[in-house]
Amino acid sequence: MANLQGKASQRGRQKKKKKLSSEDAVRAVLLSSLFIGLAIALSVSLLILMPPREQQDLKHNGEEQTSFPAKVKPNPETAIQSGTLSTIKNQPIEADKDAKPKTGSPSQIASTIENSTEVPSCTTSSRKDSTTPTVPKTTRPMKPNGGSTGLVVSAPLERPPQPPPKHKGSLAIVLDDAGNNLRELEPFLKFPGPLTIAVLPGLPYSAEAARRIRAAGKEVILHQPMEAVGGQNPGPGAIYAGMSRDEIEAVLKHNLAEVGPVVGMNNHQGSKITADERIMEIVLAFCRRNGIYYLDSRTTADTVVPTVAERLGIRIGERDVFVDNIQEKAAMIRFMEEGLQKAEKKGAAIVIGHVWSNELAATLSELYPELIAQGFSLTTISRIMMGTFEDEGFGD
Structure with a gap:
């Protein structure tokens, strides 16, 4: 009986112990849950208060x-x-x-x-408010054959200055028949290069034309009228085959006084007179005494001017080309090219045109830059006569 009571008492103690252990477990779970909840709440609070960058x-x-x-x-x-x-x-x-x-x-x-010293492969752009320097655009200069030099620079390379072209020859341009009016003369006075302009005597605008030509820095010569083989009217102040020495000299003095001072003289028409040795000896001697040159316009193949000049020991000029015998621009350009060819061959050449040619002034102005670029220079008859044309600067 006592044993039974002891066992019952022992079983009671075990049940009580088990009951107490269950209560402790529940209590432990509750405490753990409380701690976990507090930890979660604290973590959430820290995340809310933490800066966005640190959260990321x-x-x-x-x-x-x-x-x-x-x-x-x-x-x-x-x-x-x-x-x-x-x-x-x-x-x-x-x-x-x-x-x-x-x-x-x-x-x-x-x-x-x-x-990092490595440059990332990316496209850069500058903000408007940025103060950082921007990388300038670069260009890659090309070789003459079209290939790249391989150099990268911030600006195109400048070509070295090109040497001036070799001087090929000098060209003197003479314009005949000035004095009829001033309208035809005006475009030639604006021409940028040197010109020699021959003025006819005895016309309404002879003296004024000569004055304006000198004021424009061009060279003035007397365009002396002379009798022609065909009997055309040479105009006032002409020399005729039947004149004496005194008459010829008187005419020349009067004409020089009207359009002078001049540096030279050439013939207007005159195919009959320039073939006459007697008269041409009087004319050339007069030119030598008055310090002016004579330019033979070569209106006839029978001219005796070179022969008489050689006999008197006088240097003369001779026309090489008429540039406007055909009143077309293409023809004028062709004759100018012929003049340049002769200038290149002889060192200097003389071409003659007329102030009344409609296309001549514009044609000369168009050709002038190309003429200079090719190595030719414009000069005057005076310089050719003095032999100084080879020392001219281009375009003088």
């Missing part, structure tokens, strides 16, 4: 420590390009496929990108 670092910390993404956004403020800071805004950078992943915290990775 904390959120992606595990991922960025193990791998580097294929595309990243660089520091939005600056990146190093060619040693110069340039502003970059939202430009993706392609990662090197063979590059090893970068490890470390996001701030460490960003610092590594900023301090």
